[in-house]
Amino acid sequence: MAQDSANQAQTAATPAEATTRNGREIYESFREGLAEPECEPGGVSPRWRQHFATAPKRLAVDDDLLPLFGYVVDALRQAHLPTEFALIPFVESGYRPGARSPAGPAGLWQMIAITARNHEVPMRSGYDGRLSPVDSTTAAVRYLKTLHGMFAGDWRLTVMAYNAGEYRVMGALKRSGQVARSAKPEQLVGLSDITQAYVRKLHALSCLMEQADDREEWLRQLDRPVPRLQAVTLPAEIKRLDQWAARTGEDSGQLVRLNPVYADGIGTRPARLLAISAPATPVDAVASAEPAAASTAPAAASRKHTVKRGESASTIARRYDVRVADLMQRNGLGARAVLKPGQLLVIDAHDAPGNRVPSEAGSP
Incomplete structure (x- = not known):
């Protein structure tokens, strides 16, 4: 069911009149989905508040980041998961779909290859699905849904398990004499400082958006039309992202930044990417159309x-x-x-x- 919900969020065609939305709608959806929306004065780690101080500004002004953040928030809301999880790509990749680490992790969610394969991210010659925000977000939401259920709906244990692995967190609970439904994550023994800090990082990010010194100006910057990204299955005749850009009027540079898995061409099918515009004619209908009808499709293309x-x-x-x-x-x-x-x-x-x-x- 979780997988179906995530897929529906990513594959449902968006009506033309809803291809943009106000940036503040994205933020409000994020706020409404938080498991821990309250930010007590002094309750946020000064270290991580300083570390992520520029993140809210980037969210407001980066033409790629806010639409992508909205896409991830939508997928999490559809799966009924806390939107604290939408902050994981800030920590992991700075919300860059093409991010690569020398240690091996790649993509928006910085998965290592074995984790990606274990969670059904396509990995084959010429195609690294970790660099597809569609494939990687589908897998991350599915994995987070599993962890969230495994740890009694505690978002803090869930993100610790995302960082360290579920078996390490289960072992820490056992060693600490705790159970998930009443756990005190900050008191778990046997976990690394990095894993312990993961919760503090996400909470600091969330509170920065709530308590920014220039919050009113920040909200004004969010108050603008923002493209609503969707997962689009490309017609077979589209071989490069610039061809799709020419057909839809989207920015080819942005398409490459959002979909680095196709930066060198589209050689694998079906090809799904993040875009603003869906095909004017359903792909299945194009494939089954009579030759005469198919020849008229380019003239009617949106x-x-x-x-x-x-x-x-x-x-x-x-x-x-x-x-x-x-x-x-x-x-x-x-x-x-x-x-x-x-x-x-x-x-x-x-x-x-x-x-x-x-x-x-x-x-x-």
């Missing part, structure tokens, strides 16, 4: 573009070879409207809100 900092209507229109007036009209915007970073624009007339907009004479 093209959308997420506005980035510094972009204007004219630069976006030039990129897609459309007129500025048509672009603004198709998105229900006035000629003098100011575009905002994170705003999703439809490029083609057949995707415009409401109904089709006939092309004017001389327009593409």
Whole structure:
């Protein structure tokens, strides 16, 4: 059931009108899912508060991090798990899907190869699923769900087991004369300082978001449209991420950063990646379509573009070879409207809100 919930969170197609959401919605969802939302004055480790001091700022301003954080929070909420677990990638990889450690761990969740294989992350020649945030997050949520049940729903024991392994934590409970449902994790004996500190790190991160000195400014920075990432299964004809970017209007550089497993091309099938836009036509329908119908699919393909900092209507229109007036009209915007970073624009007339907009004479 846990696996089904996680998969549903990652594979459900998101309606076009919901491809963005406000950044504060992501934060509120995170806050609502915390097992330990209270932050007592002086109750946070000064060491880890200082260590992670810049994390809230990065979350607010990094164009990759906040959408990815939202994706992980969604997967955890769907699996009914504490959202403290969404902070694990901060500790493990700094929320970088392509992170690699000289010691061997890789990816967003910094799994070692044997752990990845044990938890059904695809690992084969030319494909390291640890570098896929889709594969690795599915596995991490499944593993955390198992640990959470094993340790009586105690989030602290769960993250300690994620760090050290469930058998070490079970052994520590036994040596300490404790049981999971009434455990005092800080009093467990036989665990490393790193494992003991894991809980303090996550709690410090959570409280930093609640008690930041510039909290009001931080909340204002979150208050913007943020792409809602989803797991997309690519059509067979897509061989490179830049082809998908050209079809959907997404940023190819961001697609590579979010999906480093496909940085050198898409050679394995099925190919699932994190993206904003889903295929205009279901993949199964494309595969079974008559040749004549399939030949018309590219003309009907959805093209959308997420506005980035510094972009204007004219630069976006030039990129897609459309007129500025048509672009603004198709998105229900006035000629003098100011575009905002994170705003999703439809490029083609057949995707415009409401109904089709006939092309004017001389327009593409």
